[in-house]
Amino acid sequence: MNEIGFIGAGNMATAIIKGYIKHAVSDIFVYDINPEQVQRLAGIGAKPKASAGELAESVKYLFLAVKPQNFGEVLEELKGHVSADTVIVSIAAGISSDYIKEGLGFDVKVVRVMPNTPLLLGCGASALAQIAPATEEEFSFCCEIFKASGEIAVVREDQINAIISVSGSTPAYIYQITKHFVDYAEESGLDRQMALSMFCQTLTGSAKMMTESGYSLDELIQMVSSKGGTTIAGLTSFAEDGLGDMIKKACDCCTKRAIELAK
Numbered sequence: 001m002n003e004i005g006f007i008g009a010g011n012m013a014t015a016i017i018k019g020y021i022k023h024a025v026s027d028i029f030v031y032d033i034n035p036e037q038v039q040r041l042a043g044i045g046a047k048p049k050a051s052a053g054e055l056a057e058s059v060k061y062l063f064l065a066v067k068p069q070n071f072g073e074v075l076e077e078l079k080g081h082v083s084a085d086t087v088i089v090s091i092a093a094g095i096s097s098d099y100i101k102e103g104l105g106f107d108v109k110v111v112r113v114m115p116n117t118p119l120l121l122g123c124g125a126s127a128l129a130q131i132a133p134a135t136e137e138e139f140s141f142c143c144e145i146f147k148a149s150g151e152i153a154v155v156r157e158d159q160i161n162a163i164i165s166v167s168g169s170t171p172a173y174i175y176q177i178t179k180h181f182v183d184y185a186e187e188s189g190l191d192r193q194m195a196l197s198m199f200c201q202t203l204t205g206s207a208k209m210m211t212e213s214g215y216s217l218d219e220l221i222q223m224v225s226s227k228g229g230t231t232i233a234g235l236t237s238f239a240e241d242g243l244g245d246m247i248k249k250a251c252d253c254c255t256k257r258a259i260e261l262a263k
């Protein structure tokens with residue numbers, strides 16, 4: 001059986017479990033140091049376990065969904081409870097497979113994943129890396145779990161840090177940018193809720209244009225930009241203020257932080 005368990009019952013565990021639970025053929029177990037978090041997930045059908053060790057001994061796929069800062073203590077607790085057949089599925093930013101193997105004291109099977117919060121609504125984006133000795137079959141099983149809640153991409157472990165600024169952290173960047181547009185709309189006398197709704201429809205529509213129209217990004221920009229018109233006025237202002245450099249710097253900071261969290 002392919003039993004699944006989660007250590008850490010926070011935002012991401014909730015998002016992954018919500019998407020997968022309707023496809024699951026066996027129970028999904030959960031443990032968290034905070035009993036309220038466990039109760040919340042029990043409410044959507046997950047089965048509580050009394051300790052990290054007990055959970056580890058009951059499952060084949062062991063998801064580690066705690067913050068990078070809590071990994072050390074969790075690995076310490078798991079020592080001696082994880083078998084050679086267990087697949088550790090780590091969603092933590094930064095934490096390397098070497099650190100997990102060292103923490104557990106043997107060459108454990110690992111799959112690293114960088115998911116994002118839109119998994120909660122079934123439209124997530126998750127990048128997965130297979131790390132030996134995890135097998136193709138085990139990796140495919142992990143891919144299916146994340147496919148249940150959106151799109152997936154297969155990457156190498158050395159690419160996982162770079163993808164955080166493409167999809168892992170990016171929902172927050174998009175919400176932040178949205179706030180600036182909606183703030184501007186409100187200052188201009190528009191209704192904030194209406195502006196948010198129009199902006200979101202524009203985001204969805206633009207995303208569809210990028211994925212389904214067949215036009216390149218440059219062609220799409222061109223289609224909106226009338227000669228001497230409003231779009232070019234805004235694009236010129238972005239270019240003068242160094243929007244590209246600003247975004248590159250933020251992505252660099254994001255990746256650098258993942259490297260700092262790496263152990």
Ligand SMILES: NC(=O)C1=CN([C@@H]2O[C@H](COP(=O)(O)OP(=O)(O)OC[C@H]3O[C@@H](n4cnc5c(N)ncnc54)[C@H](O)[C@@H]3O)[C@@H](O)[C@H]2O)C=CC1
Pocket residue numbers: 007008009010011012013031032033034037052065066067068070073074091092093114115116117168169
């Ligand atoms: N939030 C996000 O958008 C994304 C988060 N991640 C990664 O997912 C991981 C989890 O993040 P979130 O779900 O946002 O965090 P969260 O704070 O919502 O959940 C973490 C949970 O771990 C529990 N916990 C802490 N120490 C524990 C221990 N020793 N034993 C058992 N449970 C313990 C906490 O009580 C909490 O419920 C992080 O490593 C993060 O890097 C990855 C991609 C996106």
Ligand SMILES: O=C(O)[C@@H]1CCC=N1
Pocket residue numbers: 093164168169
């Ligand atoms: O902020 C973080 O560290 C995590 C990883 C990607 C999104 N949230």
